[in-house]
Amino acid sequence: MGGFEVEIDALRSAAVAAERAGEQVGAIDLAGAIAGVRAALPGSRSGSLVAGVADTWRWRINSSSRAAAEFGHDMAAAAHRYLANDEEAARDLSALQSGRPSR
Numbered sequence: 001m002g003g004f005e006v007e008i009d010a011l012r013s014a015a016v017a018a019e020r021a022g023e024q025v026g027a028i029d030l031a032g033a034i035a036g037v038r039a040a041l042p043g044s045r046s047g048s049l050v051a052g053v054a055d056t057w058r059w060r061i062n063s064s065s066r067a068a069a070e071f072g073h074d075m076a077a078a079a080h081r082y083l084a085n086d087e088e089a090a091r092d093l094s095a096l097q098s099g100r101p102s103r
Contacts, residue, residue, distance in 0.1 A: 006079075006082050008079050008082055008083050008086075011075055011076075011078060011079040011082070012075075012076060012079045014072075014075055015072045015073070015074075015075035015076035015079060016072065016076075017072070018068050018069070018071045018072030018075060019068070019069050019072030019073065019076075020072075021068045021072075022064075022065045022066065022067070022068030022069030022070075022071075022072060023065070023069070025061060025064050025065040025068060026061065026062065026065030026066075026069075028061050029061075030054075030057040030058075030061060031053075031054035031055075031057050031058050034050050034053065034054055035054070037050040038050050038051065
């Protein structure tokens with residue numbers, strides 16, 4: 001018999017790990033690491049450009065954090081759907097074997 005099999009517990013674990021990774025990434029403050037550059041280089045071109053770099057880093061960190069969390073949420077939802085579909089199929093097969101309708 002061909003097909004595929006999903007390890008629902010593994011999918012749930014991966015979902016939790018992705019959500020945690022999103023939280024951990026969101027806590028990274030790369031912009032904070034360069035916060036003092038502008039003041040350290042007053043009037044310089046580098047000093048004035050550092051704010052743009054900090055904004056970009058904040059945006060990328062937030063974006064990556066959200067993406068990982070959303071991916072984890074999607075995996076958790078998929079695990080839930082797989083389990084619900086498996087349970088429904090089991091009920092249908094049981095009803096077929098007993099000769100009564102499942103619904």
